[in-house]
Every structure is written in C-alpha cells, then in structure tokens.
Amino acid sequence: MGLVQLLSFVTLILFLAYLFFRVIFSCWILPAITYQKLRRSGFKGPTPKFPLGNISEMKKKKNKDSSSSAVESTNTIISHDIHSAAFPYFAQWQQSHGKVFIYWLGTEPFLYIAEPEFLKRMSTGIVGKSWGKPNVFKYDRKPMFGKGLLMAEGEDWVHHRHVITPAFSPANLKAMASLMVESTSKMLQRWSGLIDSGKPEIDVEREITSTAGEIIAKTSFGLSYDDGSQVFDKLRAVQVALFKTNRYVGVPFSKFLNPKQTLKAKKLGDEIDSLLLSIIDARKKCGNRYPSKDLLGLLLADNEIEGARGKRLTTRELVDECKTFFFGGHETTALALTWTLLLLAMNQEWQNQLREEIREVIGDKEIDFQMLAGLKKMGWVMSEVLRLYSPAPNVQRQVREDIRVDGLTIPKGTNVWIDVVSMHHDRALWGDDVHEFKPERFRDDQLYGGCKQKMGFLPFGFGGRMCVGRNLTTVEYKVVLTLILSRFSLQLSPAYCHSPSILLSLRPTHGLPLIVKPL
C-alpha cells in the first residue's frame, strides 16, 4: 500500500469513527445525560427502554383501549369524558406520576405538563428565545408545515408573524365575512337538494371541511375551491401518511423503519410545493397584483420588497407559509364547527336558544361583521365546545436554554408536551360537571369559563404564540352556524359512532352523520 493510499484509508477510518461517535453521542450519551439531569432535578416518570423510550408501552395501551372503546360506541353511549380514550397512556401515567412527569419518545425526553399552575410558573418570565418548537417534530412534519409560522423560531418567527398579522385585521375580516356567507349558502343549497331527493342524512363533517377549505382558499389566497382542491387533497394525504401509520418518531433512524410512508410523505410534500409555486406564479402574473391585502398579497409583497427590519421572505418561506395556512386555516375551524353540530344535535334546548338569539340579533337582515359581536350565547357555545373537544389537543415546545422552576432545572433540549385535553377535562379545575356541555359557564367569565387557573383553558395556545387565526375562526364560526341554524334543525343519526381520535387534530373517527330537516 502506497503512502497516499494509506493516508486515504486512515482518513476514511477517522471519518467513519467520527460519524459513529456523533451518532452514539446524540442518540445515546446526550439523552442519558439529560435523563440523569432530569432525575437529579426530581422529575419522575415511566422508565424508558433504549432505543424506543416509552413508545412500545404507548402503542400497547392505545391498541388495548381502542378495542374496548369500540364496545362502548356500539352501546351508543356518548360520553364527553374523552381524555382516557384519546390518550390512555397519559391517563395511566398521571395516576402513578402526577400531572408533571417525564416520558420518552425514542431518545427524545418530553416533559409532560397537565398542571396549569406549573405551566404558569414555567412560562412566566421565559424569554421567547428560551423555548422553540421540538426539532423532532419540525423535521417529521416538514412536508406539511415546512418552516412556516407554526414551526418558525427566533428572529424568523418575529418577522413572519409581523408580516402575517395584518391579514387578519378587522378590516380584512369584515371583507371576508361576505365571502363566507357566499360559500356557506352554496353548501346549504346542496343540503336542501339532498333533503329534497330523500337523503336527509348528511355527513356534516365532510361538508363543513370542504366549505372551510373553500373559505380559506378564497379569503386568504383569492382562489376558488377547485383551484385549491389539489392542495387540500394532498395535504390530507400527507396528514394520513404522517399520523395514521405505525411510525416511531423520536427513535434514531426511524425513517428507515417505515421507508414507504416516509417517502410517500416527502413525495406529497414536494408535489404540494410545486402546486403552491404555480399558484404563487399565477398571482404574480395577474395585472391587479395584490388586490385586497389578503394573506398571499402580504406574503408576496414581503417576498419582493425588503421590509423595515431589513428582512424579506424567501420563496421557500413563502411556500411554507402557504402550506401552513392552507392546512391550519381550515382544518381546526371545521372541527370546531363539526363538534358544535354534534353537541347541538344532542341538545335541542341549546339549538333553540341560539336560534332565538339569531332572530334577535340578526333577524331577516343580511349577516354583517358588526352584528356578530352581539351573538353572545353563540360565543359561550363556541368556548364550551373548544373546551370539551379542543381541535388542537396539545401544544409542544422545546427548551433552548436551561429553565429553572421551583428550584428544579429543566435542561436545554428537553421537549415539552402540554396536554390541553387533560386540563380541559380536569375536575379539580372545572368542578364536578366538568364532562357536561354547559355553555353557561362562560356567561359570567367569558374568557376562562370559571376555570380555577387561567392557564387551564388553552384552546388557542398561550403567550406570544397564541393562534394568529383565532379572530378569523370566531367570525367564520358565527357566520356558518348562524346560516345553518336559521334554515335547518339537526338531529343525531343512529349511524353516528362516537369515537374522537387524534390525527394531529381531534376529530370524529367516523365523520358526523346528522339528520337535517328544513325549519
């Protein structure tokens, strides 16, 4: 062997050794150090096993419980006590470890929090840059959200939020309200057609989801539903590929354990990107470039002209924001409306009360943005539905610098999993009627519904990262519900099977068939 060959061989060996050490360090040594630090700080939790952490236990518990919950649903018992069905492992671990503990997804430590007082103490005084979004999810959910607002951090997040916020100003929302009326009226026309042809049983989840899609496509991107439909279809397919399959997020090299789904999600993500690029190009080419300062108009303007902060959105960031809003802008609102229709179908009394309020506030007039604030009871119903069936069932963070709470240290790198569903269903916070549908709890306390600790009610998140689309949701919710209740009465179909499940968001597994009758 010549000297050159020997040197190349040694370099290769050193390089492989370096790679090997890096893998061992980040997959084994670093998590072990974090584990020891957390134990020393007094945090307990289920014992993890390398390399899956607690995943096997979670999967086993989930599978066991889904077979028994099927029995419950055939008995047509509709219980709103959903936490232990949706997250059986968390419910079980809470019994042994309390409402704050550590569990592991693969080699990723997660600090589980279902205790609002602890969350308050932990988040008070945390500067934004001390926590971001879990890297493990950023990477895993890239085909759906890229580096859009939901996943952005630090200076990038500040810049994106600054550009996007004006898209949901009162002036814009006012203009959007009439487009919402248009799309909802089209849906109701379809319902009348179905009823006339002898099909009064309608899967309202599917209907509302496509109408909410049409609304976000029109109001934020200036598109018809048909023009955006391929993006919606592919986003739904990525959602299924990422969240409905047997994957091992957090386990080193887990993408090789399920290569088919990983490749499928990546391919769909690339296809969505190119569809969005052509939508962006078409908008750039049209003469009237930024017609109504809608979301796409604002994003495009920032892509072309450097803002006051000396930053501008790259085309990659622009595409990621479009993805984020195509998905986030319709899915959660549609679910809030869907769960509302279920609860109203089960509570004729509240259907009547809301109809009465609509008659008083809107009467025969066309819906106007200003009138919506007068629909107070509808606001209580919305909050109560978001409490019982929170479409966003959890909020996640990752600690970027050591955080100290009550003398305990949460080390840099620890992920944080805030269990919103658990807090919304906690008897200690809401009282003995916690699992009952009682919108009146928001009558005297419109913001927190009488919850004993304000951080215990988090349907739209908290702090500076609170949902940017919440005002749009409120307007859309009130417009759609007003139009539905003004024309139809709703009853639960015997075919409905109550099985709330998590597919990133909290949704009815088998849709929501209702018997719809004209008033």
Ligand code: HEM
């Ligand atoms: C009932 C409807 C909705 C619910 C329950 C909901 C829930 C949430 C929650 C819990 C967060 C905080 C996530 C976190 O802190 O990690 C959030 C953030 C966000 N939401 Fe919503 N959302 C809804 C509607 C919408 C709509 C209509 C849009 C878009 C038009 C939207 C876009 C976003 C975005 C982009 C963020 C990230 C904000 C940031 O980090 O600065 N959401 N949402």
